[in-house]
Amino acid sequence: MSAGVDLDSVSMDFGTFRAVDNVAVNIQPGEFFSFLGPSGCGKTTILRMISGFIDPTKGAVRIGGRDMKGQRPNQRPTALIFQNLALFPLMPVWENIAFGLEVRGVDKQKRRARAEELLHLVDLPDAADKAVAQLSGGQKQRVAIARALAVEPQVMLLDEPLSALDLKLRQHMRAELRAIQKRTGVTFIYITHDQGEALAMSDRVGVMSQGKLQQVANPRDIYNNPANGFVASFVGENNIFTGDVDGTEGNLARFATASGTFTARLGPAVTQGMKARLFLRPEHVRLAPAAAGANSIPVEVTDVAFEGNFISIHARDAGGQVLVAEARNDGATAVPAPGDRLHFIFDGQNAVILTGDTAARNIDE
Amino acid sequence: MKDLLNRYGLLLTTVFAVLTGFWILVLVVLPNIYLFEHSFKPYLPVAELGGPKDVYSLDNYLTFFRSPIHISVFFWTVIYSAVVTFICFLIAYPLAYYLSKVSARALVPTIFLLLFVPLWVSEVLRSFAWFIILALKGPLNASLLGLGIIEDPVRWITGFRGVIIGLVYTYVLFMLFPLYNAIQSLDTNQIEAAEDLGAPWWRTHWRVILPHAKPGIASGSVMVFMLSAGSILVPTLLASTNSRWFTEIIQQWMFESQDWNTGSAYAFLLLILCTVFVSVVMRVFHVKLSDIAK
Numbered sequence: 299m300s301a302g303v304d305l306d307s308v309s310m311d312f313g314t315f316r317a318v319d320n321v322a323v324n325i326q327p328g329e330f331f332s333f334l335g336p337s338g339c340g341k342t343t344i345l346r347m348i349s350g351f352i353d354p355t356k357g358a359v360r361i362g363g364r365d366m367k368g369q370r371p372n373q374r375p376t377a378l379i380f381q382n383l384a385l386f387p388l389m390p391v392w393e394n395i396a397f398g399l400e401v402r403g404v405d406k407q408k409r410r411a412r413a414e415e416l417l418h419l420v421d422l423p424d425a426a427d428k429a430v431a432q433l434s435g436g437q438k439q440r441v442a443i444a445r446a447l448a449v450e451p452q453v454m455l456l457d458e459p460l461s462a463l464d465l466k467l468r469q470h471m472r473a474e475l476r477a478i479q480k481r482t483g484v485t486f487i488y489i490t491h492d493q494g495e496a497l498a499m500s501d502r503v504g505v506m507s508q509g510k511l512q513q514v515a516n517p518r519d520i521y522n523n524p525a526n527g528f529v530a531s532f533v534g535e536n537n538i539f540t541g542d543v544d545g546t547e548g549n550l551a552r553f554a555t556a557s558g559t560f561t562a563r564l565g566p567a568v569t570q571g572m573k574a575r576l577f578l579r580p581e582h583v584r585l586a587p588a589a590a591g592a593n594s595i596p597v598e599v600t601d602v603a604f605e606g607n608f609i610s611i612h613a614r615d616a617g618g619q620v621l622v623a624e625a626r627n628d629g630a631t632a633v634p635a636p637g638d639r640l641h642f643i644f645d646g647q648n649a650v651i652l653t654g655d656t657a658a659r660n661i662d663e
Numbered sequence: 664m665k666d667l668l669n670r671y672g673l674l675l676t677t678v679f680a681v682l683t684g685f686w687i688l689v690l691v692v693l694p695n696i697y698l699f700e701h702s703f704k705p706y707l708p709v710a711e712l713g714g715p716k717d718v719y720s721l722d723n724y725l726t727f728f729r730s731p732i733h734i735s736v737f738f739w740t741v742i743y744s745a746v747v748t749f750i751c752f753l754i755a756y757p758l759a760y761y762l763s764k765v766s767a768r769a770l771v772p773t774i775f776l777l778l779f780v781p782l783w784v785s786e787v788l789r790s791f792a793w794f795i796i797l798a799l800k801g802p803l804n805a806s807l808l809g810l811g812i813i814e815d816p817v818r819w820i821t822g823f824r825g826v827i828i829g830l831v832y833t834y835v836l837f838m839l840f841p842l843y844n845a846i847q848s849l850d851t852n853q854i855e856a857a858e859d860l861g862a863p864w865w866r867t868h869w870r871v872i873l874p875h876a877k878p879g880i881a882s883g884s885v886m887v888f889m890l891s892a893g894s895i896l897v898p899t900l901l902a903s904t905n906s907r908w909f910t911e912i913i914q915q916w917m918f919e920s921q922d923w924n925t926g927s928a929y930a931f932l933l934l935i936l937c938t939v940f941v942s943v944v945m946r947v948f949h950v951k952l953s954d955i956a957k
Binding site for chain 1: 850852853855856857858859860861862863866870871874875
C-alpha cells in the first residue's frame, strides 16, 4: 500500500526568510524520490511539511490525493526516519518497533509478533529484547526503519538517515534501503546532500538550491543532462569555462572562452550571445600527445593522483586555468608525469553550455 | 586540590579550604553530633548532671513510640508532605514542559525571572501573605464571592488546607527546576517521533517524556517532601487548631518543655523515618540514588 505525494506549488516562509520557494512536484506511488541539495536549501523543510510538523505558507501538500492541511503528523499516513533516528532509549528494541502499534491499541502479543516479523525483514532477528544502547549504528538504523514500517505508512520519509554511518556501512545500507523499498512498495522520499546516495538509490531526484527546485529527473538525466549550472556543478565534478555563445550548428554551439573556442551541446534556455558556462566532466576528457581538430586544449600536467580504479590528472592551460581529467585505469594506461605537455581533448556531445549560478563546491576551489 | 593550588595560589586556597571546613565542621557536623549525643541522655536538673542517673539510653526515642498522639502527628505529617509533593508535581510538570519544549527560547529568561521574584521576599512574609489571602474575610474569599463562584466565604485555614497551600507555594520551585532540567535534556526529535508514529499527546507524555524525566521527578520529589516534612514556619503560621505538624512537636520539646534531649531524639526520628519512607518510595518506583544525583 503506498500513496503518491503531490506538492502543489508549496512555499514556506519563516519570518522574512523563504525556506521553500514555490516547489511543485508530483511523486508517484511506490517511487523512490530523493531531494538532493546543500544544507540550508530547504529540503528538510519540505520533509517536515509532508510529515505534518509544519503547514506550508502557500500551496498544498496532498498525499494520496487528499489535502493534508491541518492534519497533524499523528493523523498522516507517513512515517519519518529522523537524521539522528530518535529511537526511544528507555524502551527495548521490540517496544520501539511496536510503539506505533501500541498507540493504535494493538494487543501486546500481536505487537510482539509483528515486531519480530519486522526484525526479520530488516535482518536483525535476535535483537528484540536488547536495549537500544547495545546496538551498533547500522543496527539502530535498521530498528528505525522497522519502527517506521510497523505503522504501515503509505509514504516513508527519510531525513539523511545514513549520514552518521561510516562509508562501508553507508554503501551497504543504500542497497538495503533500496531493497526494503522494493519489497514493501512504499513510496520513499529521501533527503540527502550526498549525490552518490541520491543517484544510486532513487527513481527520480529533485535537486534543490535556495528553496527552489532546480531540476527533477532520473539520476542519469540529472548527471548527463543537467538543467542549469547549479545542477551540473552540484552533482559530480566539472571543468568549468566562462564565455559567450558564438553561434549554433544543430544542437551544438560554438562557445568562446579564454582557453579557446569550443563546440558543445547547448543546454536549455541558452541562446546565442548569452554569457554562460561550459561544463565538462573530467571523465570525458581524453589525453593526447598531439592536438586534435577541435575541442583541444594544450596543457601542462601539474599533479597526478593514482586513485586505483582511475587516475586523476590535474593540469594548467595557457591561460592558467586548472583543469582535471580522469582516466580509467585499465592496467595499460600510461600515467603522465607532472611537467608533461599534453592536450586535453573532448567530444562536443559530452560538454554542455548552461546558465545559472554554480554551486559553491566545485573543483576550482 | 593541586588544581586549586595552581589556579588560586596557596593563600586563597587555604582561605577557601578553611572557610569550607569551618562551615561543614563547626556549623553542620558538630551541632549534629552534639544533638545526637544528647538525644540519648535523660533530661535532668543541673544538680544531677554527671550523677548516677546521667547515663545513655533509648528512653527519649521510646517516648515517641509510647505516644499514640505523636505517632499520629508523624503519620499525618508524612501523608500531607506526600500530598504537597504530588500537588507540586502536578503544577510543575506542565510548566516545566512548557518552558523547556513549547515556549519561545527568548521568553524563558523572563518567565524564570517572574518565578524567582517571590523568592526575594522572606519566607516569613510570604507565609504571612498567604495567611492574609486565605483569611475568612480575606481577598481570596472576597474575589470568589465577587465572581459568584462561591456563595458563602470558605474557611480556608482549617485542617491541613492552609498548610498544604502554603507548603506548595513555598516549595513548588524545588520541583520545577529539576523537572525543567530533565525535560530540557530530552531530544525533541523523540517527542516528534512519537507523534509521527501516531501517538496522541498524552501517550507521548506517558511513554516518552515522563520516563525520561523520572530522575528529575525523583530529585524534585525528594527535595519537596523532605523540606515540607521539615518545615516549621509554614505550619506555625498557616496551621489551624486541628492540624499539627511533627516539627511543631519538636519545637514544643525544645522551647516549651526546654527538653532539648527529647527534642533532639524527635528530630533524628523525623530524619531517619523520612529517609526510610523516601527509600521505600524510591524502591517502589525503581529509582536509583544515582538517578537523583544526575
